[in-house]
Amino acid sequence: xxxxxxxxxxxxxxxxxxxxxxxxxxxxxxxxxxxxxxxxxxxxxxxxxxxxxxxxxxxxxxxxxxxxxxxxxxxxxxxxx
Amino acid sequence: xxxxxxxxxxxxxxxxxxxxxxxxxxxxxxxxxxxxxxxxxxxxxxxxxxxxxxxxxxxxxxxxxxxxxxxxxxxxxxxxxxxxxxxxxxxxxxxxxxxxxxxxxxxxxxxxxxxxxxxxxxxxxxxxxxxxxxxxxxxxxxxxxxxxxxxxxxxxxxxxxxxxxxxxxxxxxxxxxxxxxxxxxxxxxxxxxxxxxxxxxxxxxxxxxxxxxxxxxxxxxxxxxxxxxxxxxxxxxxxxxxxxxxxxxxxxxxxxxxxxxxxxxxxxxxxxxxxxxxxxxxxxxxxxxxxxxxxxxxxxxxxxxxxxxxxxxxxxxxxxxxxxxxxxxxxxxxxxxxxxxxxxxxxxxxxxxxxxxxxxxxxxxxxxxxxxxxxxxxxxxxxxxxxxxxxxxxxxxxxxxxxxxxxxxxxxxxxxxxxxxxxxxxxxxxxxxxxxxxxxxxxxxxxxxxxxxxxxxxxxxxxxxxxxxxxxxxxxxxxxxxxxxxxxxxxxxxxxxxxxxxxx
Numbered sequence: 001x002x003x004x005x006x007x008x009x010x011x012x013x014x015x016x017x018x019x020x021x022x023x024x025x026x027x028x029x030x031x032x033x034x035x036x037x038x039x040x041x042x043x044x045x046x047x048x049x050x051x052x053x054x055x056x057x058x059x060x061x062x063x064x065x066x067x068x069x070x071x072x073x074x075x076x077x078x079x080x081x
Numbered sequence: 082x083x084x085x086x087x088x089x090x091x092x093x094x095x096x097x098x099x100x101x102x103x104x105x106x107x108x109x110x111x112x113x114x115x116x117x118x119x120x121x122x123x124x125x126x127x128x129x130x131x132x133x134x135x136x137x138x139x140x141x142x143x144x145x146x147x148x149x150x151x152x153x154x155x156x157x158x159x160x161x162x163x164x165x166x167x168x169x170x171x172x173x174x175x176x177x178x179x180x181x182x183x184x185x186x187x188x189x190x191x192x193x194x195x196x197x198x199x200x201x202x203x204x205x206x207x208x209x210x211x212x213x214x215x216x217x218x219x220x221x222x223x224x225x226x227x228x229x230x231x232x233x234x235x236x237x238x239x240x241x242x243x244x245x246x247x248x249x250x251x252x253x254x255x256x257x258x259x260x261x262x263x264x265x266x267x268x269x270x271x272x273x274x275x276x277x278x279x280x281x282x283x284x285x286x287x288x289x290x291x292x293x294x295x296x297x298x299x300x301x302x303x304x305x306x307x308x309x310x311x312x313x314x315x316x317x318x319x320x321x322x323x324x325x326x327x328x329x330x331x332x333x334x335x336x337x338x339x340x341x342x343x344x345x346x347x348x349x350x351x352x353x354x355x356x357x358x359x360x361x362x363x364x365x366x367x368x369x370x371x372x373x374x375x376x377x378x379x380x381x382x383x384x385x386x387x388x389x390x391x392x393x394x395x396x397x398x399x400x401x402x403x404x405x406x407x408x409x410x411x412x413x414x415x416x417x418x419x420x421x422x423x424x425x426x427x428x429x430x431x432x433x434x435x436x437x438x439x440x441x442x443x444x445x446x447x448x449x450x451x452x453x454x455x456x457x458x459x460x461x462x463x464x465x466x467x468x469x470x471x472x473x474x475x476x477x478x479x480x481x482x483x484x485x486x487x488x489x490x491x492x493x494x495x496x497x498x499x500x501x502x503x504x505x506x507x508x509x510x511x512x513x514x515x516x517x518x519x520x521x522x523x524x525x526x527x528x529x530x531x532x533x534x535x536x537x538x539x540x541x542x543x544x545x546x547x548x549x550x551x552x553x554x555x556x557x558x559x560x561x562x563x564x565x566x567x568x569x570x571x572x573x574x575x576x577x578x579x580x581x582x583x584x585x
Binding site: 008009010011012013014015016017019032049050053054056057058060061064065066 | 260261263264267268271272275302303304305306308309310319322323329331332333334337338340347349350351352353495499
């Protein structure tokens with residue numbers, strides 16, 4: 001497209017990246033984790049094997065969808081339990 | 082290329098090297114522990130309480146059959162016994178049942194008493210001897226009756242019994258395991274898909290970055306700082322999760338920075354992948370340009386496909402308040418019919434959609450070729466949030482091999498930064514926009530005032546309530562005090578007044 005004759009860059013105007021901090025309440029709702037908990041409780045209460053296995057599957061999904069800044073190894077192990 | 086790739090990869094790998102390995106190990110360990118647990122549980126099932134003599138009974142059973150075969154042909158065995166006990170105990174109860182059937186036949190009794198030693202007689206107390214035969218024992222009887230010869234009968238019976246037993250056990254085991262097998266295989270597929278999907282997403286992001294953010298690329302020529310970090314060697318892409326990548330650039334006139342967010346399909350998550358096969362989804366990239374305060378005039382403008390434009394106009398606050406749908410003006414070239422312009426003023430819209438842009442991307446012909454990946458464009462100086470003046474561009478991402486298709490669209494970004502940065506509203510348009518903004522600002526101010534007043538009133542009401550409650554509590558005491566005071570006063574009045582005069 002149209003090129004400028006002068007360089008548009010302005011090294012003096014550089015501002016370093018500041019990652020936007022999101023409070024834990026504002027995070028998008030973790031549906032799969034929620035469903036995992038529900039299925040786990042149902043499976044334990046009613047002794048349905050299918051429920052417990054579904055709980056594990058959804059727990060795995062919620063772990064897979066976890067974003068970096070939420071990460072903590074402790075959290076992962078607690079979630080798996 | 083290899084070097085630059087390593088540059089890109091190092092931040093990505095740095096961010097989560099150990100985490101992934103851990104996750105993998107955890108998942109595998111968990112799956113295996115579950116499998117083992119279930120296997121051991123399943124193996125323990127056939128052993129029921131009180132029936133430990135299962136193995137011991139098998140040889141006994143055969144010996145019983147030899148003596149018991151003739152009685153089989155006469156009165157039917159009592160079924161309630163066999164049905165009440167679990168299936169695996171086909172053998173022993175039946176061998177017991179058979180002697181039970183013929184209390185009158187003496188030769189049978191001695192072997193039956195021998196069998197009784199192995200079985201607790203008390204277990205079967207109170208059960209009548211003659212009962213309706215079960216269909217299976219009937220069938221067995223018929224099959225046994227049809228075959229000739231005691232030995233052949235025995236063999237047949239023994240075979241059917243044994244095969245029944247094994248048949249009963251095997252399907253139980255398999256059916257017992259279907260859920261486990263299904264779920265474990267799903268989990269394995271999930272794990273495999275996680276890694277392949279992750280790699281695919283990373284490749285896509287790297288392909289984009291190598292095309293548009295590497296040396297001699299468009300962003301390199303426009304911004305002095307690329308990437309997330311302080312120095313020049315900083316990593317270009319920030320991976321926030323398996324399908325979200327961010328690219329930051331800064332150091333240009335008119336704007337303080339640019340943040341490109343790539344939101345890719347959730348290829349790493351099998352369930353989302355299956356869902357996306359049903360509900361279509363696209364890889365998207367969103368450019369947010371943060372304009373300087375002095376660089377952007379009062380512009381509120383959006384451009385998108387028709388349906389999306391309408392939704393945007395309804396949902397986004399600033400478009401809702403200030404802007405309306407703009408019909409294509411007559412007498413000049415305009416964007417293709419698929420697109421809809423939303424703007425505060427038609428003049429501004431006309432100025433922003435200039436000939437260059439129409440020829441390159443948004444005109445009729447150009448859009449067919451290059452506009453497939455365009456989703457939306459939104460300029461605003463009244464955006465809610467931390468920065469008020471931003472330009473937002475949303476494009477769809479092509480796959481890794483076709484990144485070239487996006488070149489023209491990406492070139493729009495710096496072009497519009499310059500265009501909007503230099504743009505000044507005409508007087509006519511400015512008066513209108515100023516008026517609209519002033520109105521809205523007033524409304525907002527009023528709302529804030531109202532909210533503050535309500536808060537104050539609430540506080541006052543609360544305080545009043547508290548006082549009243551306190552009074553109500555103290556009222557009992559206060560009444561007494563008042564009464565006491567009044568009494569005292571009366572007493573004083575009743576008493577003769579002693580005049581006191583001062584001497585001196």
